[in-house]
Each structure stands twice: as structure tokens, then as C-alpha cells.
Amino acid sequence: MNAPSHLPAAVLWDMDGTIVDTEPLWIGGEYELAAQHDAVWTEEDALSLVGSDLREAAVYIKRRIGSDMEPEEITAWLGNKVAVGLREKQDWRPGAVELITALREAGVPQALVTMSYDYIAEPVVEILGFDAVVTGDAVTHGKPHPEPYLRAAELLGVQAADCVAIEDSRTGAASANAAGCHVVAVPHAVNVPEAPRRTIITSLTHLTVEDLGRLAAL
Incomplete structure (x- = not known):
């Protein structure tokens, strides 16, 4: 299903500290x-x-x-x-599972883009399900290099510039921005500096699918 034009082409999720507090x-x-x-x-x-x-x-x-x-x-x-x-045990970050569910219901493709290896991410993938998964053992260059996010967009058949990436670290945000994504940064363990095409928020709790669509268009 193609997402409506007012929604992002895809949402690319970091895992550690963004979806689950590892x-x-x-x-x-x-x-x-x-x-x-x-x-x-x-x-x-x-x-x-x-x-x-x-x-x-x-x-x-x-x-x-x-x-x-x-x-x-x-x-x-x-x-x-x-x-x-x-x-x-999965210690979910506030609002993450709810937003993943809302995006799925809206027909927006989603990818997991994590530096954790496949066997580490497996429980989260099994529980939440993603349309594509890029793990740290599947790329040549890890974050902050853009390769992980470019690879995720390629697997989904979309342009990274039309995607929103959700991250919690400066390293991950740098990777996603370098790939061309608009980044929603939700700092957790470390601060994330401001940058072009980057929106910094304190929680995913009140973020909507429509909000992500507006950010993707910026």
C-alpha cells in the first residue's frame, strides 16, 4: 500500500534508547x-x-x-x-510502540536501523515487526556514516530524503541526516545538538503520524 502524500514515504527507527531502553x-x-x-x-x-x-x-x-x-x-x-x-524484558520507551502501531495502521512503511547485531535485535523485531531491518553486522560502515539509513531506504524502495528517522543519539542523528532524512531526535542517555533537518523533542508520547508527515515535507 502506498502511503498518502501527506505522510512520510517511510519512517526509519533506531532501536537502542529510541524504541527500547537497552x-x-x-x-x-x-x-x-x-x-x-x-x-x-x-x-x-x-x-x-x-x-x-x-x-x-x-x-x-x-x-x-x-x-x-x-x-x-x-x-x-x-x-x-x-x-x-x-x-x-523489553523496557519500551514512552510512546514508541504506540507510534509504530499507528504508522502501521496508516500504511506507512517502517524499517529498523540499529547498530545492534541481528541476534540482539531479534526479540524487538519479532514483537513489533518491520518492513525492513538493517543491523550493525549487515553494513560495512556503521553510524555516523549514512550507509545504514541509505540501505534501509533502498530496501523499502524509497528515497531517504522523503523519510523521517527517529533517533536518540548524536551519532545516530548524524547518520540519518547525512543520508538525507529529516531526523526526529528524542535525547535519552546523551544530548543531541540542533542541526538542519532535525527536530528535537522530549518524548514520542504525543507525536502523531501526521506530525511526521509535516516534518518529512520540510
Whole structure:
């Protein structure tokens, strides 16, 4: 079904911190891994990685805590902890599930665009359903590179410039803007700076399908 002209061509969703609050799982795992290496891990360290490509984050963690683990091993260790926690409980962000449901009922295509790997995102995909899914292990360049959002638009058969992306981090917002999307930023763990084609809000709770259509036209 083609969406009416007053609606966005598609809505592209970040996952971690935007749809579901996984940041405590990621950050808790980072602190635990650092403790196992008798290394100091700070809030600044944790927040600097929010929204990042997991491979790049693992390189940073390895260097920061002085680990003998390879970056791939660090990614797998943290990813498995988050995947288990996410399958046990989904801490949905306010308004996210309701907006996803409203968009589906309006016939607007939706994609999940996350730097989490496929097996981590699986529970969310199973519960919510998306027309396309782009995960961190399916792209060559992660956020803030535009590739993830360009790939999502391609899979949906639309132009990224006609899409709205919903993000919670500066890294993700930069990725979506670089792809040409209008970004709705809902800061959670970190602040997101203002930028062209970017709307910053405090919650998704009162955001409507029509609101997204107006933003896509800006």
C-alpha cells in the first residue's frame, strides 16, 4: 500500500534508547567487563559510545581497559549479555510502540536501523515487526556514516530524503541526516545538538503520524 502524500514515504527507527531502553544493559556490561580487567570505566566512557558502531566501540573498550580480548570477542561478550536481557524484558520507551502501531495502521512503511547485531535485535523485531531491518553486522560502515539509513531506504524502495528517522543519539542523528532524512531526535542517555533537518523533542508520547508527515515535507 502506498502511503498518502501527506505522510512520510517511510519512517526509519533506531532501536537502542529510541524504541527500547537497552542502554542500562550495554553500560552495565561495560562496567562489568572493565571490573573483570581491574580497569576503571567511567560514565564519560560509557556515554561516548552511545549509538556507536559496535566494532568501533569494542576497539575503544579494548584499548581503554587493556584487554587481551579481540574486538570481536568483546562485541560478542557484550552483545550476548544485552541479547539475553532484552529477550527477558523489553523496557519500551514512552510512546514508541504506540507510534509504530499507528504508522502501521496508516500504511506507512517502517524499517529498523540499529547498530545492534541481528541476534540482539531479534526479540524487538519479532514483537513489533518491520518492513525492513538493517543491523550493525549487515553494513560495512556503521553510524555516523549514512550507509545504514541509505540501505534501509533502498530496501523499502524509497528515497531517504522523503523519510523521517527517529533517533536518540548524536551519532545516530548524524547518520540519518547525512543520508538525507529529516531526523526526529528524542535525547535519552546523551544530548543531541540542533542541526538542519532535525527536530528535537522530549518524548514520542504525543507525536502523531501526521506530525511526521509535516516534518518529512520540510
